[in-house]
Amino acid sequence: xxxxxxxxxxxxxxxxxxxxxxxxxxxxxxxxxxxxxxxxxxxxxxxxxxxxxxxxxxxxxxxxxxxxxxxxxxxxxxxxxxxxxxxxxxxxxxxxxxxxxxxxxxxxxxxxxxxxxxxxxxxxxxxxxxxxxxxxxxxxxxxxxxxxxxxxxxxxxxxxxxxxxxxxxxxxxxxxxxxxxxxxxxxxxxxxxxxxxxxxxxxxxxxxxxxxxxxxxxxxxxxxxxxxxxxxxxxxxxxxxxxxxxxxxxxxxxxxxxxxxxxxxxxxxxxxxxxxxxxxxxxxxx
Amino acid sequence: xxxxxxxxxxxxxxxxxxxxxxxxxxxxxxxxxxxxxxxxxxxxxxxxxxxxxxxxxxxxxxxxxxxxxxxxxxxxxxxxxxxxxxxxxxxxxxxxxxxxxxxxxxxxxxxxxxxxxxxxxxxxxxxxxxxxxxxxxxxxxxxxxxxxxxxxxxxxxxxxxxxxxxxxxxxxxxxxxxxxxxxxxxxxxxxxxxxxxxxxxxxxxxxxxxxxxxxxxxxxxxxxxxxxxxxxxxxxxxxxxxxxxxxxxxxxxxxxxxxxxxxxxxxxxxxxxxxxxxxxxxxxxx
Numbered sequence: 101x102x103x104x105x106x107x108x109x110x111x112x113x114x115x116x117x118x119x120x121x122x123x124x125x126x127x128x129x130x131x132x133x134x135x136x137x138x139x140x141x142x143x144x145x146x147x148x149x150x151x152x153x154x155x156x157x158x159x160x161x162x163x164x165x166x167x168x169x170x171x172x173x174x175x176x177x178x179x180x181x182x183x184x185x186x187x188x189x190x191x192x193x194x195x196x197x198x199x200x201x202x203x204x205x206x207x208x209x210x211x212x213x214x215x216x217x218x219x220x221x222x223x224x225x226x227x228x229x230x231x232x233x234x235x236x237x238x239x240x241x242x243x244x245x246x247x248x249x250x251x252x253x254x255x256x257x258x259x260x261x262x263x264x265x266x267x268x269x270x271x272x273x274x275x276x277x278x279x280x281x282x283x284x285x286x287x288x289x290x291x292x293x294x295x296x297x298x299x300x301x302x303x304x305x306x307x308x309x310x311x312x313x314x315x316x317x318x319x320x321x322x323x324x325x326x327x328x329x330x331x332x333x334x335x336x337x338x339x340x341x342x343x344x345x346x347x348x349x350x351x352x353x354x355x356x357x358x359x360x361x362x363x364x365x366x367x368x369x370x371x372x373x374x375x376x377x378x379x380x381x382x383x384x385x386x
Numbered sequence: 387x388x389x390x391x392x393x394x395x396x397x398x399x400x401x402x403x404x405x406x407x408x409x410x411x412x413x414x415x416x417x418x419x420x421x422x423x424x425x426x427x428x429x430x431x432x433x434x435x436x437x438x439x440x441x442x443x444x445x446x447x448x449x450x451x452x453x454x455x456x457x458x459x460x461x462x463x464x465x466x467x468x469x470x471x472x473x474x475x476x477x478x479x480x481x482x483x484x485x486x487x488x489x490x491x492x493x494x495x496x497x498x499x500x501x502x503x504x505x506x507x508x509x510x511x512x513x514x515x516x517x518x519x520x521x522x523x524x525x526x527x528x529x530x531x532x533x534x535x536x537x538x539x540x541x542x543x544x545x546x547x548x549x550x551x552x553x554x555x556x557x558x559x560x561x562x563x564x565x566x567x568x569x570x571x572x573x574x575x576x577x578x579x580x581x582x583x584x585x586x587x588x589x590x591x592x593x594x595x596x597x598x599x600x601x602x603x604x605x606x607x608x609x610x611x612x613x614x615x616x617x618x619x620x621x622x623x624x625x626x627x628x629x630x631x632x633x634x635x636x637x638x639x640x641x642x643x644x645x646x647x648x649x650x651x652x653x654x655x656x657x658x659x660x661x662x663x664x665x666x667x668x669x670x671x672x
Contacts, residue, residue: 117529118527118528118529119528119529120528120529120534121529121534121537121538121541123537123540123541124528124533124534124537125528125529128528172494176490176494179490181485181486181487181490182487182490199467200467201467201468201540202537204462204465204467204468204490205533205536205537207494208458208462208493208494208497208533208536209527209528209533209534211494211497211498212497212523212526212527212528212531212533213527213528215501215519215522215523215527216523216524216527218519218523219516219519219520219523219524222515222516222517222519222520223516225516229508229515229516229519230505230508230509230511230515231508233501233504233505233508233515233519234505234508236501237498237501237502237504237505238502238505240498241404241495241498241499241501241502242404242405242406242410242411242414242495242498242499243403243404243405243406243407243411245498246498247410247491247494247495247498248406248407248410248495250491250494251407251409251410251488251491252407254409254487254488255407255409
């Protein structure tokens with residue numbers, strides 16, 4: 101089965117029967133489907149497959165949990181008290197469509213669902229459960245996960261590397277290390293691959309925000325300037341940022357250990373990050 | 387060590403080092419300390435002690451996790467899109483003091499912290515980890531946990547028993563069953579005690595909302611009427627609700643299995659619920 105299809109199936113399986121009461125369930129499905137590129141769970145599955153994927157239900161649960169946390173952060177990020185974004189993935193954002201109270205609960209419910217999903221995998225996970233829960237919960241929480249990253253956005257003296265590591269890197273690390281743990285692989289090697297990909301992805305996202313086509317990837321551009329948020333293009337310039345991105349992708353691909361599944365994982369890494377960058381920029385920076 | 391002191395120590399231990407970045411950490415401590423009655427974690431610890439409490443760090447983690455989830459729900463409940471409550475526990479609510487964006491993140495961060503706390507206990511928990519994660523995550527999530535309960539509040543045709551079971555009962559069940567699992571006790575017996583106590587507690591809360599002194603327990607009264615929320619006093623009348631409460635407390639105390647620790651747990655149950663009811667009502671309904 102294709103990785104993306106496997107991700108969608110896992111998301112539906114773990115949501116199944118939980119999308120209640122009805123109105124909240126509808127809003128939760130709306131927040132999840134159709135999804136974006138599913139970069140994080142695809143990456144988690146790719147890593148697990150590169151490690152043998154001997155417990156596929158555990159792999160699926162890690163991928164789904166990471167995606168649920170990511171989607172939760174998007175729903176809460178879009179709320180009026182943050183970005184006040186009315187569109188997401190080419191349709192009205194969750195609060196624009198269902199109201200703020202429901203959007204708040206959708207985000208909360210998706211966070212809970214991430215951990216219910218890990219609990220679903222507990223019987224198959226055996227002694228891998230504790231390490232999976234450790235990395236996934238830390239990647240979303242404080243002091244160095246997603247929630248801390250969102251808080252750093254509004255700080256006066258925001259340190260860009262720490263901010264990017266928390267806001268984006270941590271969940272990529274969890275996808276990689278979680279995928280590795282699910283399949284009994286080497287956590288530290290894969291955590292490093294995840295950290296590098298997260299860094300690359302954040303720079304790709306920064307470039308898209310400054311130079312991409314508004315709405316082209318299902319999200320508006322120019323948001324960082326609008327909210328005065330740190331963007332690495334300010335530091336490196338546009339061409340410089342593209343060069344940094346290409347270097348990071350090369351390093352990520354390099355960090356993937358050689359084995360039977362490495363080629364497809366490397367292709368996935370390249371494809372997922374480069375689609376963020378306008379083609380003329382890629383050529384110009386070559 | 388007194389149960390309440392042990393709860394406070396556990397909350398601080400699991401928060402320790404995670405309350406960053408600084409501003410978010412400050413708001414999170416504000417949301418947690420000083421706390422309310424700590425009913426849920428005290429109950430979790432009481433149950434674990436009645437079951438032998440052979441892995442106290444696991445017991446502490448279950449209690450702290452349940453309290454973190456409870457506090458998260460209070461912070462999000464108080465937001466303008468829900469109750470728009472400006473006070474909580476006799477001081478400004480989190481969003482009134484730190485702004486909506488920070489309050490949203492405090493709630494999210496507390497949810498993550500609940501699961502980071504369970505991860506902290508993983509090495510000591512061994513094969514009890516999966517069942518603990520199962521019950522705690524389900525008690526907070528959908529379709530029958532806290533988040534679903536909050537969503538039911540705004541439904542047209544809200545069924546009171548299902549609403550109360552989700553909004554209040556589930557976390558009490560998780561406190562009881564989680565405390566039992568942490569100590570290797572019988573899950574089903576204690577889940578039943580927790581469900582009954584949750585039901586009693588919800589009715590006590592309803593009575594306080596209708597007949598209590600505004601602010602006496604650190605929360606305003608008259609909220610259910612203000613928001614058109616279901617309140618069991620409408621169904622039973624005030625005296626009737628007090629009678630139901632007394633019956634439920636008696637049943638809860640009855641359901642506690644006899645052993646060395648049963649007496650103190652029974653006393654805790656009585657004290658925690660009866661303080662909600664104005665004294666003249668207790669006498670009148672006797």
